[in-house]
Amino acid sequence: MTFDPIxxxxxxxxxxxxxxxxxxxxxxxxxxWLDVVMFFGLMVxxxxxxxxxxxxxxxxxxxxxxxxxxxxxxxxxxxxxxxIGLFFVGLSGWMKAMVAPGNALEIRTTAEMYMWTxxxxxxxxxxxxxxxxxxxxxxxxxxxxxxxxxxxxxEFRVKQDVVPGTYTTVWFEATENRDTxxxxxxxxxxxxxxxxxRVRVMDKADYDNWQETGLMPGEKPLPPAELGKKxxxxxxxxxxxxxxxxxxxxxxxxxxxxxxxxxxxGSSVKVDENYIRESLLEPNKKVVSGYPAVMPTYxxxxxxxxxxxxxxxxxxxx
Amino acid sequence: MAxxxxxxxxxxxxxxxxxxxxxxxxxxxxxxxxxxxxRIGIMYLVSxxxxxxxxxxxxxxxxxxxxxxxxxxxxxxxxxxAFTLHGAAMVFLFIIPSxxxxxxxxxxxxxxxxxxxxxxxxxLLSLYLYWIGAIFMLxxxxxxxVDTGWTFxxxxxxxxxxxSVISATFGVFVMGFSSILTGLNFIVTLHKLRAxxxxxxxxxxxxxxxxxxxxxxxxxxxxxxxxxxxxxxERAFHIGIFDPTLGGDPVxxxxxxxxxxxPAVYIMILPGMGVATEILATNxxxxxxxxxxxxFSSVAIALVSFLVWxxxxxxxxxxxxxxxxxxxxxFFVAIPSGVKMFNWLGTLWGGSIRFTVPMLYGxxxxxxxxxxxxxxxxxxxxxxxxxxxxxxxxVAHFHYVMMGSTAIAFFGGLHHWWPKMTGKMYxxxxxxxxxxxxxxxxxxxxxxxxxxxxxxxxxxxxNYLDQFQPLHAFSTYGSWVLGTGFLITFICLAxxxxxxxxxxxxxxxxxxxxxxxxxxxxxxxxxxxxxxxLDAYERPAEETA
Numbered sequence: 001m002t003f004d005p006i007x008x009x010x011x012x013x014x015x016x017x018x019x020x021x022x023x024x025x026x027x028x029x030x031x032x033w034l035d036v037v038m039f040f041g042l043m044v045x046x047x048x049x050x051x052x053x054x055x056x057x058x059x060x061x062x063x064x065x066x067x068x069x070x071x072x073x074x075x076x077x078x079x080x081x082x083x084i085g086l087f088f089v090g091l092s093g094w095m096k097a098m099v100a101p102g103n104a105l106e107i108r109t110t111a112e113m114y115m116w117t118x119x120x121x122x123x124x125x126x127x128x129x130x131x132x133x134x135x136x137x138x139x140x141x142x143x144x145x146x147x148x149x150x151x152x153x154x155e156f157r158v159k160q161d162v163v164p165g166t167y168t169t170v171w172f173e174a175t176e177n178r179d180t181x182x183x184x185x186x187x188x189x190x191x192x193x194x195x196x197x198r199v200r201v202m203d204k205a206d207y208d209n210w211q212e213t214g215l216m217p218g219e220k221p222l223p224p225a226e227l228g229k230k231x232x233x234x235x236x237x238x239x240x241x242x243x244x245x246x247x248x249x250x251x252x253x254x255x256x257x258x259x260x261x262x263x264x265x266g267s268s269v270k271v272d273e274n275y276i277r278e279s280l281l282e283p284n285k286k287v288v289s290g291y292p293a294v295m296p297t298y299x300x301x302x303x304x305x306x307x308x309x310x311x312x313x314x315x316x317x318x
Numbered sequence: 319m320a321x322x323x324x325x326x327x328x329x330x331x332x333x334x335x336x337x338x339x340x341x342x343x344x345x346x347x348x349x350x351x352x353x354x355x356x357r358i359g360i361m362y363l364v365s366x367x368x369x370x371x372x373x374x375x376x377x378x379x380x381x382x383x384x385x386x387x388x389x390x391x392x393x394x395x396x397x398x399x400a401f402t403l404h405g406a407a408m409v410f411l412f413i414i415p416s417x418x419x420x421x422x423x424x425x426x427x428x429x430x431x432x433x434x435x436x437x438x439x440x441x442l443l444s445l446y447l448y449w450i451g452a453i454f455m456l457x458x459x460x461x462x463x464v465d466t467g468w469t470f471x472x473x474x475x476x477x478x479x480x481x482s483v484i485s486a487t488f489g490v491f492v493m494g495f496s497s498i499l500t501g502l503n504f505i506v507t508l509h510k511l512r513a514x515x516x517x518x519x520x521x522x523x524x525x526x527x528x529x530x531x532x533x534x535x536x537x538x539x540x541x542x543x544x545x546x547x548x549x550x551x552e553r554a555f556h557i558g559i560f561d562p563t564l565g566g567d568p569v570x571x572x573x574x575x576x577x578x579x580x581p582a583v584y585i586m587i588l589p590g591m592g593v594a595t596e597i598l599a600t601n602x603x604x605x606x607x608x609x610x611x612x613x614f615s616s617v618a619i620a621l622v623s624f625l626v627w628x629x630x631x632x633x634x635x636x637x638x639x640x641x642x643x644x645x646x647x648x649f650f651v652a653i654p655s656g657v658k659m660f661n662w663l664g665t666l667w668g669g670s671i672r673f674t675v676p677m678l679y680g681x682x683x684x685x686x687x688x689x690x691x692x693x694x695x696x697x698x699x700x701x702x703x704x705x706x707x708x709x710x711x712x713v714a715h716f717h718y719v720m721m722g723s724t725a726i727a728f729f730g731g732l733h734h735w736w737p738k739m740t741g742k743m744y745x746x747x748x749x750x751x752x753x754x755x756x757x758x759x760x761x762x763x764x765x766x767x768x769x770x771x772x773x774x775x776x777x778x779x780x781n782y783l784d785q786f787q788p789l790h791a792f793s794t795y796g797s798w799v800l801g802t803g804f805l806i807t808f809i810c811l812a813x814x815x816x817x818x819x820x821x822x823x824x825x826x827x828x829x830x831x832x833x834x835x836x837x838x839x840x841x842x843x844x845x846x847x848x849x850x851x852l853d854a855y856e857r858p859a860e861e862t863a
Contacts, residue, residue, distance in 0.1 A: 005783050005785065006783065012772040024702060024704060035696075038692060042684075046663060046666070046681070049667055049669075050666070050681065053667070054673070055672045061670075062604040062669050064605070065607070067607065067609065067611070071608075071664070072657070075656065080650075086649065086698070087646050089699065090699030090700040090703075091701075094704065098638050147471075147473050148471055150633065159704050159708070160635075163569060164562045164563070165562025165563070166562070166569075168635045183774070185776040187467050187777070192778060193776075193780045
């Protein structure tokens, strides 16, 4: 990763980059200072006794006090009250972390060995990069394709295992306009420590613009053919259509524009602008002979400019 | 305590002069077929020390690999095997059997004035089962290794890993029976074979801790056995218990696993607490403060230990209500642990403290257990655990408990009872050097990891962010000091076998029964069954003057 992945907010903790971080850190520091006091409360007497009652002669007089019910009750009751208090402090922050606000933006998250895939409400997909708007609650609906994984963003203080066969959820609201890192924190095999993703937090307007145009803040609009090339990857055309002539699930894009294809019903069609447009919006109307009719429709998922861009790109694939 | 007036003399009586459990009979066969709890204890001791050495080598390799953020000496799959084998060897080969099976086997009958455990042959069987289990684990190492982590989480362990998971888990399964049989033996022995006058409340507190441990061993270990057997069936025959693609539930495995493995944490720590109590009582020359509080807190910990397993699973996807209940119950483990801590301090108060080598370990135990216990409070808190779970904070916390407390208590106990077991004194100055390096190296290595953890460094990472490198390197340097400390300790103890001065029956001024017989003890332990007339740790009037 080329950016500074975790900013430190204090000696112990990363920067607080989500709304929940502060409450969790407060809980952390409550138990931290309680621990410091209790530790010295135990160690100072220990050191004093070691000095004061060190053996001087073989016949030292030793105390014959063997118990004190008062003391036993005291040091049972007081710690009990303290830890019950700690429980409630922990419970309070945790309840907030467990219940996502109703207006949360839902992002479908898939973990697999060893990558993260995020699917946004409008169908956009990003891999190993989670893009979220600042100042809006985001809820991830997560599942795993294979083994256990876990979602952990240190700057957000959130963690949740991702389990195959069931959905788990996590939510956060980012407060800092910066990039940070997402770790997998449940051991998942040889690539476990490389299963990282970049979390990009941006203003709501920038996020909306990215969703609309695929442009990150500061990026300029691409020429149609280059935008098409990008869409080819980000909209997963590449899972079924090769560029090098090899057969995957669907026909290769190599030299596709202008080619005459045999259609399953026996007719034939010349691949032009209209056929490409039709194939994106109603893919199963004219399926090339010998290929399964499995392509999903992109109706509503691609804008007019996207379709134009894809057509422009396909013209360049020779 | 056992002042039968004659035991002391009998321990040294001319009739048995020169004969003891070590030289009563000779030859390898006489050891392999022995039913003497002391010989079995010694064989366990050697075995668990081999396990500790093995786990230690893997630990040093893991730390060495983490010296740099990318590849240092091994590739990712070798690293994953190294940390798995470190954990598995340390947990199953070393720490679970460590104190009970070696020191416990040797001293439990001696401390209650018995000749042996209740079922001596069963005792030998449990040693053999431990060895057989260990062979399966070692076989796993040479036939492809294991890379699942010592927790064997599914579906990775049941379907994805290509390593020798079945051999390793079967080894653990067999070793479980060794643990169950030892526990059973101890329970019956404590119930039936106490010497006349040795009431429950006159038993040394080490035995109360072993009793509590044995209860957990007998009740919890079968669940581990069943779980691992199901895992083996899942892997071999795809029966669909844990693997979601076959209709199973991976979180169920975690429930089963931790239902044993959390109580197992107390199988590990309770005997350490018992050893520490003996060391502190002996070296402060005073009766233990709050005897009953310490005894009952051991039993309380054993009981509560069965109700808190879900705190390993706050972020696993178990229900929020379960997590809340488990968090609440978890905090109640802190209470009996705290009670013990306060009573140990009470035992030092008004004592006559001698800083023998075992006492240094005993005091180090108090220091390290305080840190290990108090850092557990962070992890019990639901909200804080969201951040710290599965980071190096957890690694540091459980090393302070497992190694800083249990292993330090084990080595303290080894130094405490070494003269009794071997009849030899060790070089105390060299032993102090070994102790000091161990103590410094331990804190150096593991305190650093608390900082790594709170800053967000996840566990079980082969590659890591450059920003963590300085702290990782610092921790690795500490591991070299720690390793050197243990090496010196081993050299010191091994050398004593050859060159050590003969040990007196009671080198530390102990008040428990094992010091009333010769060093090393005769095969029958005591020539005549002792009769106990004094309370636990009570010294005859003329001794305390």
